[in-house]
Amino acid sequence: MSKQKATTIAVLPESLRRTLQDFLLIWLGDSFDQLQDLRHIATSVIPFSDVGVCVDFLTDIKDEKVFMIVSDSLGRHILPEIYACLQLHFIYVLCSNQPIHESWVNTVPKVKGLYTQIGEICTVLQKDRKICEQSMISISYHGVDALFMYTQLLKEALLDIDDDNAKSIKELAEYCRVQSDSSEATIKKLEKEYGNHSPIWWYTGPYFIYSMLNRGLRLLDVDIILKMGFFIRDLHHDIEKLHQKQQQSDLKVTKPFTVYRGQGLSIESFNKMKQTTGGLMSFNNFLSKSENRKLSLDFAQLGALASSNMVGILFIMTIDPAICLKSSIPFVIVKEEGFYNDDEAEILFTTHTIFRIDHIQPNQDNHSDQLWQVNLTLTGNDDHELKDVTTHMQKELGKTKGCRDYANPILPPSENSNGPVSIDARYLTDIPNIYGSPIMTLTEAPLRTLSAINNAAIHLSTSTTTMLNVS
Numbered sequence: 001m002s003k004q005k006a007t008t009i010a011v012l013p014e015s016l017r018r019t020l021q022d023f024l025l026i027w028l029g030d031s032f033d034q035l036q037d038l039r040h041i042a043t044s045v046i047p048f049s050d051v052g053v054c055v056d057f058l059t060d061i062k063d064e065k066v067f068m069i070v071s072d073s074l075g076r077h078i079l080p081e082i083y084a085c086l087q088l089h090f091i092y093v094l095c096s097n098q099p100i101h102e103s104w105v106n107t108v109p110k111v112k113g114l115y116t117q118i119g120e121i122c123t124v125l126q127k128d129r130k131i132c133e134q135s136m137i138s139i140s141y142h143g144v145d146a147l148f149m150y151t152q153l154l155k156e157a158l159l160d161i162d163d164d165n166a167k168s169i170k171e172l173a174e175y176c177r178v179q180s181d182s183s184e185a186t187i188k189k190l191e192k193e194y195g196n197h198s199p200i201w202w203y204t205g206p207y208f209i210y211s212m213l214n215r216g217l218r219l220l221d222v223d224i225i226l227k228m229g230f231f232i233r234d235l236h237h238d239i240e241k242l243h244q245k246q247q248q249s250d251l252k253v254t255k256p257f258t259v260y261r262g263q264g265l266s267i268e269s270f271n272k273m274k275q276t277t278g279g280l281m282s283f284n285n286f287l288s289k290s291e292n293r294k295l296s297l298d299f300a301q302l303g304a305l306a307s308s309n310m311v312g313i314l315f316i317m318t319i320d321p322a323i324c325l326k327s328s329i330p331f332v333i334v335k336e337e338g339f340y341n342d343d344e345a346e347i348l349f350t351t352h353t354i355f356r357i358d359h360i361q362p363n364q365d366n367h368s369d370q371l372w373q374v375n376l377t378l379t380g381n382d383d384h385e386l387k388d389v390t391t392h393m394q395k396e397l398g399k400t401k402g403c404r405d406y407a408n409p410i411l412p413p414s415e416n417s418n419g420p421v422s423i424d425a426r427y428l429t430d431i432p433n434i435y436g437s438p439i440m441t442l443t444e445a446p447l448r449t450l451s452a453i454n455n456a457a458i459h460l461s462t463s464t465t466t467m468l469n470v471s
Helices: 051-060 072-082 098-105 118-135 146-159 165-179 184-196 199-204 208-219 222-227 229-246 267-275 293-305 321-326 384-397 425-429 446-461
Strands: 023-028 045-048 065-071 088-094 111-115 139-141 257-266 280-283 287-290 310-319 331-333 346-349 353-362 371-379
Touching: 023 051, 023 072, 023 118, 045 051, 051 072, 065 072, 065 118, 072 088, 072 098, 088 118, 098 111, 111 118, 118 208, 118 257, 118 293, 139 267, 146 229, 165 184, 165 222, 165 229, 199 208, 199 229, 199 346, 208 222, 208 229, 222 229, 229 331, 257 267, 257 293, 267 310, 267 353, 287 293, 293 310, 293 371, 310 321, 321 371
Parallel strands: 023 045, 023 065, 065 088, 088 111, 310 371
Antiparallel strands: 139 280, 257 287, 257 310, 280 353, 287 346, 331 346, 353 371
């Protein structure tokens, strides 16, 4: 396997690196002159010149979505054998003469098209990356499952850390350099210009921030969450401040309104959603929605086409500003605050928004069983089920009324960690201000918290059918 490096900075061997995004890009060919152009889009771009090594690598992938660029000569022979691989999402054939290859390319599923220039592929990749990212957000069913509680409590803890942003940005940059092949230009831009733009601008921009953060929250990747703790805090506070400013301007929203979100969803996850109709579901990440129904429907349709194992979902969400005010759920009308100057009429909510699933039905714009409409209503934090769980969790964790100090560390074991994982040394001086007990390794810390969550589930079992999913 050949590999080009843009800098002389030492990186970890491929087998030891952490995946920082939910997708990676494989390039099978014999020339990789424009590798850095692709790294502006995907942090993990892995070139192969050996077909056998490439196939072995592809078949070993379990969690990430794979985009693949392949030369025409190699693609003709390998694609009929590998296109059925579940993790292989999209294929881009790089060729010098399109008409010659159209006949065989049209017979291979998942091929997006024939391209004569890498620049053309980059343009398509940008759109396909967004479709993939939309489909990989963290959703909890039954309202407040273990993942929801872990990430919510962790977020509150991170908000209380008094951090040095300059130091945190530098450490995040070095982490990305060591762990991945992220574009050096993008990393340097983050280091030098972070303070020149708002956190909302960075989050909505075409950088690794969005996908890296959402992967960390979805998989509860301890390393990623701690490295990006400063950004979680900055983005949350940015949304809070801008929300207050907008509510005192001509952008003030006083009446219930409707927003949309279109995305792909795995059939397995969709079945869980259907079983929860009438109950609660939550989004554990910073949630982007749009006032543009047509644009959201387009994303849902593209999400359905991404894989035979996916359905397209058009979420139709009813938001009552009175509930947002009462439950301190900040949201912002992105407009010029975002990177793209609000081409999508975007509205951004902070993490852990909870909705009641009102109704699920096939979408009338489509006559197949792959496109569905899901009507949701925003639920406040004082919803009786959630409030009961939160109160019980606070009691179990020894939380003192009026402050955010927790008696025990709350991080659960990370699936991406091998053996005990200790908190980054930088946090050892900060976390004692949050937790009242000595620091434990992350594999020891969750025991009491998980017990608290289980006890909360038992506490609810006699009074409600909405149970915590602690499996």
